[in-house]
Amino acid sequence: MLRYTVRRLLQLLGVVLVLSMLLFGWLRLLPGGPVSALLGERATEESRRQLTAQLGLDQPIFVQYGKFLGRALSGDFGSSTGVQPGDAALEVFLQRFPATLELSFFAIVLAVLFGIPLGYLAARRRGTWLDNLGVVGSLVGVAVPVFFLAFLLKYVFAVELGWLPASGRQTGGIDATRVTGFFVLDGLLTREWDAAWDALQHLVLPAMALATIPFAVVFRITRAAVLDVLDEDYVRTAESKGLTTPVIRRRHVLRNAMLPVVTTIGLQTGALLAGAVLTEKVFAFPGLGEALAIGFERRDYPVLQLLIIVAAMVYVLVNLVVDLSYAVIDPRVRVR
Amino acid sequence: MALLEVTDLTVVFQRRGEAPFTAVDGVSFAVEEGQTVGLVGESGCGKSVTSLAIMGLLPRRGVRVSGSVRFEGAELLTESPRQMRDRRGRDLGMVFQDPLSSLNPVVSIGIQVTEVLERHRGMSRSKAMRVAAELLDQVGIPDPRRRLDEYPHQLSGGMRQRALIAMALACQPRLLIADEPTTALDVTIQAQILALLSQLVRDTGTALIMITHDLGVVAGLCDEVNVLYAGRVVERAARHELFARPRHPYTHGLLSSIPRLDAPRGERLVPIRGAVTDNIPWTQGCAFAPRCPNVLEKCLDVTPEMEEDDGRLLRCHNPVRQEVPA
Ligand SMILES: Nc1ncnc2c1ncn2[C@@H]1O[C@H](COP(=O)(O)OP(=O)(O)O)[C@@H](O)[C@H]1O
Ligand SMILES: [Mg+2]
Numbered sequence: 001m002l003r004y005t006v007r008r009l010l011q012l013l014g015v016v017l018v019l020s021m022l023l024f025g026w027l028r029l030l031p032g033g034p035v036s037a038l039l040g041e042r043a044t045e046e047s048r049r050q051l052t053a054q055l056g057l058d059q060p061i062f063v064q065y066g067k068f069l070g071r072a073l074s075g076d077f078g079s080s081t082g083v084q085p086g087d088a089a090l091e092v093f094l095q096r097f098p099a100t101l102e103l104s105f106f107a108i109v110l111a112v113l114f115g116i117p118l119g120y121l122a123a124r125r126r127g128t129w130l131d132n133l134g135v136v137g138s139l140v141g142v143a144v145p146v147f148f149l150a151f152l153l154k155y156v157f158a159v160e161l162g163w164l165p166a167s168g169r170q171t172g173g174i175d176a177t178r179v180t181g182f183f184v185l186d187g188l189l190t191r192e193w194d195a196a197w198d199a200l201q202h203l204v205l206p207a208m209a210l211a212t213i214p215f216a217v218v219f220r221i222t223r224a225a226v227l228d229v230l231d232e233d234y235v236r237t238a239e240s241k242g243l244t245t246p247v248i249r250r251r252h253v254l255r256n257a258m259l260p261v262v263t264t265i266g267l268q269t270g271a272l273l274a275g276a277v278l279t280e281k282v283f284a285f286p287g288l289g290e291a292l293a294i295g296f297e298r299r300d301y302p303v304l305q306l307l308i309i310v311a312a313m314v315y316v317l318v319n320l321v322v323d324l325s326y327a328v329i330d331p332r333v334r335v336r
Numbered sequence: 337m338a339l340l341e342v343t344d345l346t347v348v349f350q351r352r353g354e355a356p357f358t359a360v361d362g363v364s365f366a367v368e369e370g371q372t373v374g375l376v377g378e379s380g381c382g383k384s385v386t387s388l389a390i391m392g393l394l395p396r397r398g399v400r401v402s403g404s405v406r407f408e409g410a411e412l413l414t415e416s417p418r419q420m421r422d423r424r425g426r427d428l429g430m431v432f433q434d435p436l437s438s439l440n441p442v443v444s445i446g447i448q449v450t451e452v453l454e455r456h457r458g459m460s461r462s463k464a465m466r467v468a469a470e471l472l473d474q475v476g477i478p479d480p481r482r483r484l485d486e487y488p489h490q491l492s493g494g495m496r497q498r499a500l501i502a503m504a505l506a507c508q509p510r511l512l513i514a515d516e517p518t519t520a521l522d523v524t525i526q527a528q529i530l531a532l533l534s535q536l537v538r539d540t541g542t543a544l545i546m547i548t549h550d551l552g553v554v555a556g557l558c559d560e561v562n563v564l565y566a567g568r569v570v571e572r573a574a575r576h577e578l579f580a581r582p583r584h585p586y587t588h589g590l591l592s593s594i595p596r597l598d599a600p601r602g603e604r605l606v607p608i609r610g611a612v613t614d615n616i617p618w619t620q621g622c623a624f625a626p627r628c629p630n631v632l633e634k635c636l637d638v639t640p641e642m643e644e645d646d647g648r649l650l651r652c653h654n655p656v657r658q659e660v661p662a
Contacts, residue, residue: 233437239393240432241452241503242424251451252440330442331487 001327005320012316019312020072020305024065027301033057034081037298055081068305077306082298083291089302092291093310098181099169100280100287104272106207111214112265119222119261120254126227134219141216146275150209150282157205165202167284174198206283210275214268221264225257232256258329266322270315337409338366339543340390340511344403347385351398359385361567361618362403367511372537372544374554374575376590377564383547386564387513389413390545391430392420407511426456429504429542433516435496439488445472446484449503456507471502476532494525498532508540515547530557551590555579563587566623573648583646583655585630622653630654 035051036043052058056067071078077089084092122134158166169183170176176195179186184203187196229235230253238252276289284290288307295303327333347360360382367373375383388394390405392412405412407427412420424430432438440448449471450464459467465484472480475498488496497517504512514533518526534557537544546558554561554575561578563571563586571584582588617623618639625635632654640651 234440237438240430242421255442332489
């Protein structure tokens, strides 16, 4: 198990190296660049040349990459040119990471909290109106663009009804103490209940928008897995022993049905950043997704490089966690 | 009063958009306290459905069950799902065909044995674990304490079936139903499991319904044998009566198609003609008629009734007269 984990982490290192090379080249092949983004189209040749040299973009790409790699190893990923001009890219990341993590966490919790029980219920009531509603609903959930859904939620619940805030992470007037950067957690730790409550309210709409696709997928996989398991002989054995419904549900049905669901949750967590870009943009939520969106608009190479590499690392790590949790659930994997 | 009295049990599957299908058609039999009764017939004749009906394990939707199943005088077919849940594992135990798929792959053997003790005996986990170790020992599993922590994939086929028998007998039910318990096992293991079952029912006084498609399996085990064909009992007799003088042509066919140790060398096994899909509904004539060597004109028109004949029950217009060649 330990050797396996170490091997996977070494693989991760390789993935990051190759990815950073491809990414570095790809960004510089994109039309436009930081210079046009910063100076606009009407800048003089002279000022353009000056800025290009200042950013080091006049050197051959191999030299640029070598320098980038050298600095990166000592924790210097360059300075932001577009998202938060002048700030270190690492600083931009560290500032915004808690926001996205908090948002993603709530989104995944929502998706799992509703997806698994409803998926189980739909399977148990297969063919009833509840099941049909769930299946149709989850199809719609996957098909509706996140971006459209985010706008719709914002328009209805924030703009029209005014029930929830339309943007940001915290209302301006609130003077909250920062500990971890996770606003809800900070409020709880410092017993600033109003700040925690306010931060939570800011999370509801973006988390709902972000949770829609993972919820729909978790629902469908759970439903299908439970239907499969209900047909298994060992469930009939459990029934033949007269076990109570809760024991059969937890120990014999869900425990087996969870194997494919755990994989799904992992994949969805990994894919969350794509949804976060759009959601954070719509709700002006100051996280990594928003930074990515702005970074692309303004061709902020250092910020984009760091964020995309981290996203890839998160994806690989989540998959590792999924594989390891398999061993916890399924004894047949453990012995291997 | 018999321990279990099944009277006119009928199970009809009714799926939307399909014609109703009668899987069990007026089956009656009784099991006395401590008795071993065989239900024998080819695959698809309704043996499993009969046992699931007794256990209350048929799907809730798309099935019509009628007739009567009395256990110690109580009518099981009208009991609430909750009452049946209390009975299963406590009064009625069941062992299924495939031991690997019948065990939960991700739950340890220990938990799968103790959960039934916790449920019906109200034992604590630690007490139940001690009892479970004794149970595994009783069914002949060596080193039971270590086995409790193991998972089904770590056991051999025979050991798995022993563990399932231990689970079914954990709460000392009055009736055990074994549905083809040896079909999925190797021949040598089959014999061991049959010996174990026969020893356990003798020691504990548990009544046993032994379900099989193989008359050879019931030969050494059953007091009485019911032969089923297309959802109906066609012959019922005490074991030696049935083996010595099978009267129904179907029983005769089943007996001729199994290898016998006492048969003269070189005698060929005679399979029954046709397959069970040749069934005609029992509503018109005898369902076995299309495959029957003794068929008469009458058999195609008049459904034979169950009649007392020669110390047994028989459903046939033209039974076999001669003795089985010894
Ligand atoms: N859930 C079900 N729905 C529809 N038909 C069924 C169902 N279960 C069993 N049957 C049918 O009932 C008949 C008897 O099945 P079964 O009792 O399993 O036979 P066996 O004697 O081999 O155990 C078969 O023709 C089978 O197809
Ligand atoms: Mg069967």
